[in-house]
Amino acid sequence: MDGSAKGYRITSEVEGPPADHKLRAIQIVVRAKDWHPVQENFIVATEEATQTYEIAELDYQILPLSKFNSSLWDVVSDAPDNLLGQPAAPKSQPRVEKNGDTLVEALSRLDSIDALTNDQIEIEREGNTLKIRGVVSGDARKAAILTALGPILNLPDVYLDIQTAAEINHSQSKSNVKPLEAQRVDIPVNNLAITSSLRHYFATQRHLTGVTLDDAVQHFMAVAFDHSSQAQENASAVHLLMNAIPEDTQDTLSVAALKQWHTLVGRHAEVVEQQAVSLHDELSLITSSQSRNLSNQANVPVDGLHTQADHLYTLSNMNDKMLWNILVPPQNSGSAAAPSLTDLLHSLETEEHLSHQIMQSMQSSSFVQP
Secondary structure: OOOOOOEEEEEEEOOOOOOOOOEEEEEEEEEOOOOOEEEEEEEEEOOOOEEEEEEEOOOOOOOOHHHOOHHHHOOOOOOOEOOOOOEOOOOOOOOOOOHHHHHHHHHHHHHOOOHHHHOEEEEEEEOOEEEEEEEEOOHHHHHHHHHHHHHHHHOOOEEEEEEEHHHHHHHHHHOOOOOOOOOOOOOOOOOOOOOHHHHHHHHHOOOOOHHHHHHHHHHHHHHHHHHHHHHHHHHHHHHHHHHHOOHHHHHHOOHHHHHHHHHHHHHHHHHHHHHHHHHHHHHHOOOOOOOOOHHHHHHOOOOOHHHHHHHHHHHHHHHHHHHHHHHOOOOOOOOOOOOOHHHHHHHHHHHHHHHHHHHHHHHOHHHOOO
């Protein structure tokens, strides 16, 4: 590994006194940027000291299989028959993997550590190259993503560009671009004009006063924003998953990969529905309209699943903005009419039905590849 590259040394040692001429420890050096092993040390105990055997990487290339003779992958058998007199096993056939399977496997591995909801991840296939880009919070999160992707990083048709916020700020500072800044958002709970409906509910229905009333209002708002945020994050995941596999490329997936993709989309759509229902129930406490309007099912688009995913993504973002404008209205809103709580409840009902429809569609057996 050259002097400019960073790496990690991983050591595994045998407990207790080492036995003579037995393996005492193993050390592996991996590159920090992609966890590729570049050196291995085997430490063996001897009578007088220890001896180290080093295996170092002098060169590294990833070559397509077309560069090799196909006979390299054949099973060679010197004997026509085995010891029992049975015919020898036929030669193994090269494993053919459909192009889309790698993409679904990458999506599944990223989802296993919540990267599709907690990180800014983009994944797409351009030609025969799978490109994975993203921005993460720090080095630990970046390492977790690299670990989750595992063997996919060693495939020749995978391009990875995961950066931390600090790395982006550092590169932007060199190019005189304003670095990223974290924005702090405070939720005011002591403004009677903003939280009048909430305060009225907790004062009249729960008979709370003083600090207890303020705490109840603050907790209510925090829970409502959490439901909205989770719905928004999972709607974004549905949007990402659907756009990663366009309709005209689904035939590149094996049956197993297609089922895995359906499961991922359906799982996130279900979370959107659950969070939208919970938010609707919470907000219904402070309004006289507590029943759902089932007629809002008519507002759910009947287009293809990809269009529905786009609509769900837009609707979830719109509902989150409506929630903020209702609970924390902007001070300089001008003449624009502020959304009402009833408008938000109706929109949440549409979000519920739409996410439920996507979930059911992905679970339907009619979507299984024949």
